[in-house]
Structure formats: C-alpha cells, structure tokens
C-alpha cells in the first residue's frame with residue numbers, strides 16, 4: 001500500500017523534514033508505562049509500523065467505545081479490554097522499550113486521524129481517557145507515585161506521611177469516608193462495608209495527597225475533601241479523577257494544534273490515504289479470521305450442516321435473516337447472494353460444498369432446473385472463491401461494508417437487520433434469537449435509535465451467550481462485533497471452550 005523507501009521530492013514535506021518542524025521536542029525516554037503523551041515521538045518508523053500500530057490501538061478504542069455505548073462500568077470495561085490490551089498494546093511493568101514506543105507512537109498516529117472534526121476529537125479524548133484510567137488503576141502504588149513525581153510541573157501534589165494521616169485521622173475520616181466507601185463498594189462489587197473495615201482501609205491503604213485548595217474548587221464546593229492551612233487533602237479515589245482531567249486538558253489542546261498542522265502533513269501522499277481510511281469509519285477495522293478465528297472449527301462446515309441448528313445458532317442476525325429467507329423462497333437476489341455467500345465462505349464452506357448448497361436450495365421447490373442454475377449462478381459462486389474472472393479471493397463483508405451498501409428493496413434480505421428491519425420485525429427476530437426480556441429489548445432498540453447497529457449486535461451477542469460468558473474467563477469474549485464472521489467465530493469458540 002505504501003512505498004517503504006523514504007524519498008525526497010521538491011516542495012513536499014518528507015519524513016525528515018516533518019521531524020524537524022511538526023515533531024519538535026526532546027528525545028523520548030519512557031520512564032513510566034503510563035503517559036500524558038506530552039512529548040512528541042522523534043524516531044523514524046516504517047510505514048508498515050505506522051499502519052499496524054494505529055490499527056492495533058484503534059481496536060482497543062473501538063472496544064472502549066462499544067463498552068461506553070452499552071453503559072458498562074469502568075470495572076466491566078476493564079475486564080473486557082484487558083485481553084485486547086495484552087494482545088495488541090501490552091505495557092509490562094518491567095521496562096520493555098518496544099511496547100512503550102508502540103504505545104507512544106500509536107497514540108500520536110491516531111491524533112492525526114481523530115483531530116479532524118470536533119466530534120472525532122471528543123470521541124478520541126473520551127476513549128483515550130478511559131484507557132488512561134484503566135492503565136493507572138493497574139499501576140503499582142510505587143509507580144503511581146513515580147508518575148506523579150515526574151509530572152510535578154503539572155501536578156503539584158504532595159503525598160502526606162503516615163504520621164500526618166494519623167494525626168488528622170478523625171478530620172480526614174469525617175470529610176472523605178463517604179467517597180472512599182462508595183469507591184470501595186464499586187471496586188469490590190460488594191453491598192456492604194462495616195465501619196471497622198473502612199477505618200482499617202483508610203489507616204493502612206489509603207494514600208492522601210495535599211495540594212492548594214484553589215486547584216480543586218469543585219471538590220471544595222462539594223465538601224468532599226479536608227481543608228487545612230490552604231491545602232486540600234484528597235483520597236486516592238478522587239486523585240484519579242484529577243489526573244484524568246489533566247490528561248484531557250493536555251490532549252484537547254494538543255489535538256487542536258495537531259489539526260492546525262494537518263495541511264502540512266497532508267502534502268505527503270503516502271500517509272494521506274491511510275489517515276483518511278482510518279478516520280472514515282471508526283468501526284472500520286478489518287476482521288482477520290487468522291487473528292480471531294479457529295480454522296480447525298471449519299472442518300464440520302458443509303452444505304448440509306450449515307442448515308442445522310448446531311451451526312445456525314452461531315449466526316449473527318444478518319446471516320440468519322438471509323439464509324432463512326433464501327431457504328423459504330428457494331431464491332436470493334444478487335446483493336443477498338454476495339453477502340451470504342461470502343459469509344459462508346468465511347465460516348469455512350468450500351467452493352464445492354457452496355455449489356451443492358446453492359444448487360440444492362435453488363432447485364428444490366421453485367422449479368429451477370440444475371441446468372439453469374449452472375448457467376446463471378455457478379460462475380458467480382466460483383467467482384467469489386477467486387476461481388473465475390480476475391481471480392480475486394474475495395473476503396466476507398464486514399459490518400461497515402454491509403452498512404455502506406444500499407438498503408434492501410422489496411424481496412431483498414441483505415444489509416444489517418438492526419438498521420433495515422421495522423421495529424416489529426426486529427423484535428420478532430430478537431425473540432427468535434432468545435432475547436425476550438423487555439428491558440433487554442429496550443436496550444437494543446436504544447442502540448438502534450442512535451444508529452449504533454454494531455453495538456446493538458454486540459449487546460445481543462452478550463445477551464444470547466450470557467451463560468457461556470459467565471463460565472469462561474475473558475479471552476476476547478468482550479470484543480466488539482464489527483464483522484458477521486467475528487460473531488460466528490466468537491460464538492463457536494465459546495462453545496468449544498466450555499466443551500473442553
């Protein structure tokens with residue numbers, strides 16, 4: 001996609017020039033695995049790294065976006081995102097330079113992608129802030145202190161000593177115990193906490209900081225902190241909020257600066273197509289069956305098995321809707337054949353089995369002869385498998401592609417049912433999938449009302465796989481659905497894990 005070699009072209013800003021004006025700053029060191037990303041990257045990376053690092057980070061942000069849309073708590077989001085972070089953007093406590101570099105650069109690359117409109121900037125800040133919050137929660141207390149210390153210019157925080165905490169314990173308890181109790185209950189997912197437990201926690205675990213009270217006017221106004229000699233004493237649970245506000249302020253102002261620098265960068269025709277592609281659709285991350293799927297599970301996929309409940313129970317609503325109507329009518333128009341045919345190819349249906357399947361269905365009741373089928377449809381099926389014409393090995397459509405195509409007309413069944421079905425039909429289909437609880441259905445309808453179709457689909461996946469998800473440890477289960485084949489593979493993997 002990109003030329004790997006750097007080149008110099010008169011009048012064009014190239015990589016070397018960019019490093020001298022767009023990315024002015026000190027040479028980067030990574031003293032902490034958490035970052036405010038306030039120092040731009042300076043080293044050169046290849047275009048391949050540029051692309052893959054951006055996509056890997058985007059996968060994390062998309063998952064966070066999906067969690068927010070489904071009103072997941074920060075703890076639930078953390079559980080869902082954790083396996084993805086380990087896979088795509090790990091940050092181990094023992095210094096691994098390559099990991100920190102990838103984290104740093106991928107953040108800056110996505111700034112270029114998401115600085116372009118107010119809406120994208122807001123989305124980026126929101127999701128990056130949640131990522132920052134999750135990562136801070138994972139730091140050791142020592143690392144948290146070190147992080148604060150290295151940003152003393154922005155964070156004039158002073159940790160109080162244990163002696164000082166005990167000296168003013170009654171005052172600190174009175175002013176902050178309600179906040180601390182609420183946070184502990186959320187963290188431990190418990191309903192109650194005795195006063196003794198709370199006292200013990202504050203005495204032994206809670207780390208207070210003090211800083212000039214004018215830095216936290218809202219906390220002072222809400223009487224959430226202890227004030228003494230012009231200093232506000234702030235418990236750990238509130239410190240993270242202050243950090244996140246600081247993070248958001250820095251990111252917001254730097255995104256605006258990045259936006260102003262874009263015209264110079266856009267003279268580089270190697271980066272522009274990639275940046276445009278990434279920003280076009282926030283959910284446009286390509287599903288890769290090698291990354292998520294399990295090819296060994298394709299062995300039982302054939303022309304007969306794909307109509308059995310054992311296999312169709314793993315279909316997302318779009319595939320089920322297409323196949324059900326195709327079987328009922330012994331026919332499917334072109335757009336539907338493409339969408340379903342490539343989906344079936346993606347789940348492992350071979351070309352021979354695909355020809356059998358389509359021929360059986362089209363000739364079984366409508367009076368179509370096998371000769372007519374072979375004449376009018378065989379070529380197209382072989383074409384999808386790269387065996388005819390330009391011999392392109394076509395990939396199954398992802399949700400973004402499906403949603404970008406024209407909506408189905410009368411007698412057509414392609415598209416995304418969450419977008420294309422009437423409310424009554426959608427509810428009927430949800431019932432068929434086993435989603436019958438009214439509040440669950442309302443949640444899906446709310447997603448659809450906000451045009452968050454993939455979020456609705458992810459919600460339905462979680463509702464219909466509740467039992468399996470509760471019995472398995474996280475292993476990609478929380479992944480946002482952005483591809484019908486991802487839905488299918490995740491569903492089968494969960495079943496397989498439980499059987500193992």
Ligand code: SF4
Nearest residue numbers: 316318399416457484
């Ligand atoms: Fe299919 Fe994607 Fe729509 Fe789900 S969101 S029904 S996978 S197109």
